[in-house]
Amino acid sequence: MEYLIRYLGIGGIEESGTHRGHLESLEEHIAMIEGHGGHSLMASEVYTGSVVYECGGFVVKETSINTD
Numbered sequence: 001m002e003y004l005i006r007y008l009g010i011g012g013i014e015e016s017g018t019h020r021g022h023l024e025s026l027e028e029h030i031a032m033i034e035g036h037g038g039h040s041l042m043a044s045e046v047y048t049g050s051v052v053y054e055c056g057g058f059v060v061k062e063t064s065i066n067t068d
Contacts, residue, residue: 007033007041
């Protein structure tokens, strides 16, 4: 999977990049960015645009449950 990562770097400068790999490697990459001063980070899947990480945590995809 390929992910687009956007965040604010040191001094509030907008940064972006991509990461190719599985969610576990994305988590490690995010930790590295945050450890080097990146914040307000958001990661989304490149091909679908689905957000997978935002505001300090991974986003859980909601499923609809039919109760009828």
